[in-house]
Amino acid sequence: MKPQSPSPLSSLRSRVVAVAAAAAVLAGVAVTYTLQAAERAESADATSEFGLDRGKLYFRSTTEAAGRVARVPVSEDGGGGARTTGGPSCERFYAAAGTGLCLQRRAGIPPKSYAVVLDDRLREKRRIALTGIPNRARVSASGRMLSWTMFATGDSYAGSSFSTRTSILDTRTGYLIKNMEEIPLTLDGRRYHSPDVNYWGVTFAKDDNRFYATVSTKGKTYLVRGDMAKWSATALRSNVECPSLSPDNTRIAFKKRVRKGTRDPWRLYVLDLRTMREHPLAERHSVDDQAAWLDDDTLAYALPGADGRKQDIWTSRADGSGDPVLRVRGGSSPAAVR
Amino acid sequence: MYLATTDAVAKASEQEQSEARRGRVAGPVLALGAVSLVTDISSEMVTAVLPLYFVLQLGLSPLQFGFLDGLYNGVTALVRLAGGYAADRGGRHKLVAGGGYALSALSRLGLLLAGGATAGIGAALAADRIGKGVRTAPRDALISLSSPPDTLGRAFGVHRAMDTTGALLGPLAAFALLWATADAYDAVFVVSFCFGLLGVLMLVAFVPGHLSQVSLRPPRQDPERHRPAAARPRALALLRVPAFRRVLLAAALLGAATIGDAFLYLLLQRRLDFAISWFPLLPLGAAAVYLLLAIPAGRLGDRIGRRVPFLAGHVALLGGYVLLLAPTDGWPLLIGVLLLLGVFYAATDGVLMALVAPVVAQERRASGMAVLQTGQALARLVAAAGFGAAWTLWGVETALTCAVVALTVAVAGAAVLLPRSDTSSGGTS
Numbered sequence: 058m059k060p061q062s063p064s065p066l067s068s069l070r071s072r073v074v075a076v077a078a079a080a081a082v083l084a085g086v087a088v089t090y091t092l093q094a095a096e097r098a099e100s101a102d103a104t105s106e107f108g109l110d111r112g113k114l115y116f117r118s119t120t121e122a123a124g125r126v127a128r129v130p131v132s133e134d135g136g137g138g139a140r141t142t143g144g145p146s147c148e149r150f151y152a153a154a155g156t157g158l159c160l161q162r163r164a165g166i167p168p169k170s171y172a173v174v175l176d177d178r179l180r181e182k183r184r185i186a187l188t189g190i191p192n193r194a195r196v197s198a199s200g201r202m203l204s205w206t207m208f209a210t211g212d213s214y215a216g217s218s219f220s221t222r223t224s225i226l227d228t229r230t231g232y233l234i235k236n237m238e239e240i241p242l243t244l245d246g247r248r249y250h251s252p253d254v255n256y257w258g259v260t261f262a263k264d265d266n267r268f269y270a271t272v273s274t275k276g277k278t279y280l281v282r283g284d285m286a287k288w289s290a291t292a293l294r295s296n297v298e299c300p301s302l303s304p305d306n307t308r309i310a311f312k313k314r315v316r317k318g319t320r321d322p323w324r325l326y327v328l329d330l331r332t333m334r335e336h337p338l339a340e341r342h343s344v345d346d347q348a349a350w351l352d353d354d355t356l357a358y359a360l361p362g363a364d365g366r367k368q369d370i371w372t373s374r375a376d377g378s379g380d381p382v383l384r385v386r387g388g389s390s391p392a393a394v395r
Numbered sequence: 396m397y398l399a400t401t402d403a404v405a406k407a408s409e410q411e412q413s414e415a416r417r418g419r420v421a422g423p424v425l426a427l428g429a430v431s432l433v434t435d436i437s438s439e440m441v442t443a444v445l446p447l448y449f450v451l452q453l454g455l456s457p458l459q460f461g462f463l464d465g466l467y468n469g470v471t472a473l474v475r476l477a478g479g480y481a482a483d484r485g486g487r488h489k490l491v492a493g494g495g496y497a498l499s500a501l502s503r504l505g506l507l508l509a510g511g512a513t514a515g516i517g518a519a520l521a522a523d524r525i526g527k528g529v530r531t532a533p534r535d536a537l538i539s540l541s542s543p544p545d546t547l548g549r550a551f552g553v554h555r556a557m558d559t560t561g562a563l564l565g566p567l568a569a570f571a572l573l574w575a576t577a578d579a580y581d582a583v584f585v586v587s588f589c590f591g592l593l594g595v596l597m598l599v600a601f602v603p604g605h606l607s608q609v610s611l612r613p614p615r616q617d618p619e620r621h622r623p624a625a626a627r628p629r630a631l632a633l634l635r636v637p638a639f640r641r642v643l644l645a646a647a648l649l650g651a652a653t654i655g656d657a658f659l660y661l662l663l664q665r666r667l668d669f670a671i672s673w674f675p676l677l678p679l680g681a682a683a684v685y686l687l688l689a690i691p692a693g694r695l696g697d698r699i700g701r702r703v704p705f706l707a708g709h710v711a712l713l714g715g716y717v718l719l720l721a722p723t724d725g726w727p728l729l730i731g732v733l734l735l736l737g738v739f740y741a742a743t744d745g746v747l748m749a750l751v752a753p754v755v756a757q758e759r760r761a762s763g764m765a766v767l768q769t770g771q772a773l774a775r776l777v778a779a780a781g782f783g784a785a786w787t788l789w790g791v792e793t794a795l796t797c798a799v800v801a802l803t804v805a806v807a808g809a810a811v812l813l814p815r816s817d818t819s820s821g822g823t824s
Binding site for chain 1: 572581596600
């Protein structure tokens with residue numbers, strides 16, 4: 058800086074010193090805070106030694122050890138039960154039998170996402186790089202078939218409509234379908250072609266071949282039944298999103314659009330696959346989640362939390378009776394390992 | 396009123412004038428450039444991560460975010476006028492600009508404290524935008540008042556180059572922080588606040604507070620006659636100055652034919668079909684070109700008159716539109732469009748301020764710049780809305796063709812409107 062006249066010159070040095078000192082203090086604050094934040098995050102790997110054990114309810118904790126997988130005993134009642142924390146760090150999590158699926162997201166240029174396959178000790182077995190924002194994750198009852206959905210947009214200004222990419226992984230053969238969009242689809246009895254088809258929320262049957270999923274096209278959502286071996290899909294019914302097949306494979310829990318617009322649009326329903334009759338659950342809040350069956354009678358799902366918590370896990374009876382129960386305070390992505 | 400009367404200042408003035416001839420810019424301009432650099436690191440850090448923060452951490456939809464963003468950009472236009480007017484009253488440019496910088500810095504703490512509360516985030520965003528709106532015109536007025544008229548282009552070029560350096564570093568710093576802390580957005584806000592506060596302190600310490608200290612121009616160079624009665628600035632009186640009116644009309648006309656960067660990036664993405672995650676990098680490409688060319692464009696304007704680079708910049712933008720219509724593909728298209736967009740900004744942004752400064756009296760400088768910037772911004776808002784509607788109604792090809800025609804007409808109109816002798820060009824040599 059060039060002094061302009063003798064009078065400010067005398068104070069220029071002191072001003073430089075003052076600003077330099079302030080800069081040093083501010084740099085100290087910035088570095089200290091960042092280091093603390095980095096320490097808080099630590100590694101994404103599990104810190105505690107728990108694996109996928111039967112009779113436990115796994116979930117993503119949003120309070121203690123936020124962002125990590127934790128667990129409580131399935132049998133335990135009430136919301137206050139002690140949880141075991143310190144699992145891997147995941148945006149979405151699901152597990153069944155001896156396989157866990159953890160969707161992660163790492164900041165950077167560009168940001169990266171991963172689907173991480175975990176073994177029965179929650180150790181990493183395989184890592185698949187993806188683009189987009191983790192949205193749904195499912196593991197078939199046997200632990201063989203994995204599926205996940207990513208929002209392809211949302212991290213840009215690229216318009217208001219979202220698009221999804223759903224992948225299916227066969228852990229036995231290692232075969233990965235990165236984007237299931239090309240599956241031949243039959244809608245209203247005819248082979249259907251449209252560039253705007255989007256799939257999400259896959260749920261596998263016991264045979265690890267049949268599956269159900271949501272397909273959306275031209276502003277409507279449909280329940281589709283798919284067949285891995287034949288690689289085909291058939292739309293069964295409209296206004297069904299995020300299907301979840303019951304352990305006995307007779308019913309599907311799903312979210313149904315009951316209101317237009319963005320205010321409280323969804324309600325959870327259960328569809329009986331034999332009669333194709335549906336009924337609502339006792340839960341009256343709008344649920345934007347793929348429900349998880351704890352057993353053949355109970356469904357778990359995440360709702361926005363009370364008291365500033367991000368999310369809570371609630372359960373409702375599948376037959377629509379009773380009242381919803383707050384199951385886990387501060388959690389999402391419920392998965393019961395049976 | 397704000398004449399340089401003391402010997403010391405007059406001498407400093409001579410010194411600056413001779414330095415200017417040797418290719419340096421005045422101390423206050425460098426100080427303001429440094430303040431802008433640091434402040435832009437602060438603000439672009441937050442801008443870069445906000446969409447991610449909203450959508451990922453808070454679960455707002457992109458639509459909600461877009462709405463908030465658009466709303467506040469509208470507010471900024473009006474606040475800018477108030478900032479310009481307040482700065483001209485009593486020559487409080489530094490005070491008003493400093494207030495704006497401080498408000499934006501404090502808004503980072505607001506984001507931190509708001510947690511997930513939408514109302515709190517809305518308030519913090521509003522504070523940031525108001526701060527940005529308030530400070531811009533007084534800052535540009537300070538730059539123009541600190542520099543001899545024949546070096547204004549270079550002064551604004553240097554300032555914009557420093558400003559853009561900050562804008563480039565900000566997102567890089569933010570993503571590095573997110574990477575290092577595994578998505579600790581609060582760390583981004585805290586570091587951004589520290590940079591913002593440092594910017595305010597630098598402004599307080601190094602930017603002269605009184606116009607009498609910084610004004611280097613003898614009154615005879617004012618095209619508007621110096622009238623003691625005009626000591627109290629009246630913004631509306633500006634519109635009675637024919638030269639100012641013509642610049643304002645030309646800027647608004649060109650602004651109304653500018654479809655907006657977001658659309659250009661979107662068109663690029665559609666044509667090239669690259670992964671959406673690379674989207675945030677596109678503006679960095681254009682900014683790098685802007686950074687490199689801002690000073691040469693300003694110097695060119697000083698030498699041959701500022702209307703030429705200003706018009707040429709818009710011709711470059713026109714070239715970008717044509718390139719998107721042409722059957723170009725792949726890297727040539729990407730590099731071509733980003734290059735032309737960077738040239739457009741380098742040749743128009745600071746240059747317009749240098750173009751308008753000599754036609755507005757010192758005591759109305761901030762108001763004049765505010766009116767011009769607001770006029771341009773509003774025109775661009777209309778253009779973006781119009782282009783969006785045309786895209787929806789007639790498809791992208793037709794909309795783009797319309798934009799090409801509109802911009803061609805606007806450039807021709809502006810060439811007629813802009814005063815030919817915008818400065819005492821050539822007066823120094």
